[in-house]
Amino acid sequence: MTKSSSCSKQIKSNLLPFNIMYHNVQSLTNKLQDLEIILCSDLNVDVICITEHWLEDPQIETLKIPGFSLVSSFCRSYYKHGGIAIFAKQDLRYKAIQTYPELNKEKVFEMAAVELTDIQLVIITMYRSPDANTEEFQCKFDMMLSIVEPKKKKIIWGDFNIDFLKSSNYKDELLYMTKSFNLMPTENTQTRITRHSKTESDQIFIQENFSPYSSEAVKIGYSDHEAVLLSLELCSEKISPIKITECRDFSDSNIAKFCNILSRETWDEVFNETDVNRMFDNFHGSYEYYFDIVFTLKQHKLKPTRNKSWITKHIKISSARKRVLHSYKKQNNISSEMQNYIKEYSKIYYKVINDTKKKELYFGKAANDLIQSNFQNTNMHYIENYKSPMGVYVSQGDPQSELILAMSSLKYHIVEPLKHIVNHSFSTSTFPNRLKIAKVTHLHKKGATDNVNNSRPVAQLSGSSKIFEKLFYNKLLEFVNKNSLLSNHQHGFRQSSSTTTAVSSQIYNWHSSEWELQDALHQGHPVI
Incomplete structure (x- = not known):
């Protein structure tokens, strides 16, 4: 073996995959369970970029994805739906990037951005509604590329709501503009497949001189859009250093x-x-x-620790089966009998998940054909x-x-x-x-x-x-008790006393006053 090949092998051995997943989720709240199960599979995702989460600011800030932190987001104030969110693994160091008011405009140009400081990478996620003005979007896109960390490596994800598989003037103008910033599209696969159409509205733009990468579509099974997984090869010392505990x-x-x-x-x-x-x-x-x-x-x-206690091996298998059924339903004209089967399968699937999350153990008869779990302490x-x-x-x-x-x-x-x-x-x-x-x-x-x-x-x-x-x-x-220093009306922080005894005592006093008043009236005493 020559010296050069030995060095090349050593450098390659120090590289580890860094995975970023993009997905147009179309309502994150009711898809959270499915997303958690997918993240516990073999994907080993480091960063999640989401569009159309359909949440408001207080909701997205309190939403939790186990093992991840919300690092950047955008929520609509006037219109419904839309929104951007970026989640990163909790052991990754990052710096929030300022979102410029003149850039973000609901429906037209929605974006969120973050810089991963260890690997010196800027991740930008964007969304444009189908009915938004294309010229205004392109103008804001151009402005964003000029002012948001122009000298740093970037990966730009987004749902542009334009079919990149077909020729159009808008597509050509967009690609020409991104190429002027040394950015090239990486996706050429169908990310939105229905019975009537197959389009590629989701796209990733990456710099031409970027490190080795690969991308693939991931069948999610709960949205019209497929997810896209981008895998980069980065130095192992920069990715999630091994943690030591005592x-x-x-x-x-x-x-x-x-x-x-x-x-x-x-x-x-x-x-x-x-x-x-x-x-x-x-x-x-x-x-x-x-x-x-x-x-x-x-x-x-x-x-x-990626796996949660309620996400068992059999729930993962059932989740994969459900995604296959969803894709089949989305791409084919199916019979009413098959529709009922998929509907019943999903119903049992979510019932099992809910019961398992509550009890962490489920042996119901309705789920015997779906899940058989063995638990060992x-x-x-x-x-x-x-x-x-x-x-x-x-x-x-x-x-x-x-x-x-x-x-x-x-x-x-x-x-x-x-x-x-x-x-x-x-x-x-x-x-x-x-x-x-x-x-x-x-x-x-x-x-x-x-x-x-x-x-x-x-x-x-x-x-x-x-x-x-x-x-x-x-x-x-x-x-204090021996010398009777506390009043009998002191109910807080005392044994055998509480707010209940305080309310009972007050009610008794009210009734006592009412009885005394009635006795005075019966005896003919003047009442002032």
Whole structure:
């Protein structure tokens, strides 16, 4: 093998496919389930470009596609339907591109754009209604190419509502204009197929000197338009770098080992100290030292979690079957018997999905011919966590049984030093400084990920602080109740009291006043 061929093979091995899917969905809300199932298939889509989502701004901002973030969108304000949305995988970094008011015009020229910063690629999605003025659209298209990131690589998707398979003056003018910006069309396949026509109104424009790519039509099965999948070959270091997480093994043997170590600890450094802060720091230091020894942090690669629990293998098979039936119905004149079969198939299909999403298990008789699912529980010993002064916080999901067992077993070995610290804390009116520190996590809401205003801060306190707070609350409540310091009309934040008791008490008072008034009137007393 020559040196040049070896280098070429090495460069090719560092390339990975980066897939972008475009689709004219014609109402995203009622197609969301089907879209989620398709995304869980073997397509491995990184970016989704959608036209005609038919949603308003508040609706598109709250719509969630698992594993994806809304990065750019356009919604109509005056006319119905239309709209653009671009979704990207959550691990991709991007920068929102300003949408110019002079460009976007409902029906005529609708666009949304985003720049993927890691791969330095601008993605623009466009839509033009069939009855829109072609000259005005072309003028805005020309303006957009001139002012929106003119020096960066671009991919332009859109439903232009023009048949690129047929010759026309408008088509020639459009292709001539895009060629002047070094853009060329990539699609020459039919993307809208009905019983009466086969057209190509959806088109992708890409720069001539772009990296290797391929495109194909994807049969969606729930829209008049087929989806288009564009696959690029990009450097693997720029695409979704491998994520490493640190986990601890909470197996039964490790829990028993940890309890054994704590049972032999004398806690002299805690009992011999008089300052509450140093007392708790000593306790925390010993506890943390043993914790790190037994429950050692181990690095693990995170695998992409594309599949949702309700999207089973058999639901995917049924989805593919439904898409085939939809395409057959769309392209052929079918009998009434076949129409009823497809209608009944779709009805059962969506019923199975809805029941499976609710219960995550479905064995109904109506679905036996459609889905046969086997469910198997798995026992996970590794839990993603971060450390706290009193052990572990579980960052995602519910605590596993191993972790619950670990904490319940530990209480017999740490209750004495904790009791000593709490008593000194109460007697000296000192709360340990270490427990005043919170872990603040920024949860991304929408928009650019590098803008802090697009995140919601969530503060998580140490588990040990909850112990102090609960004990102090119990003592304070005992003192208040013993000395009757709270009014009987205080219904909030008290045991056996609630808004229900408050309403009941008020109704009783009203009735009591009414009875007293009636007695006064019967006895002839003057009523003022």
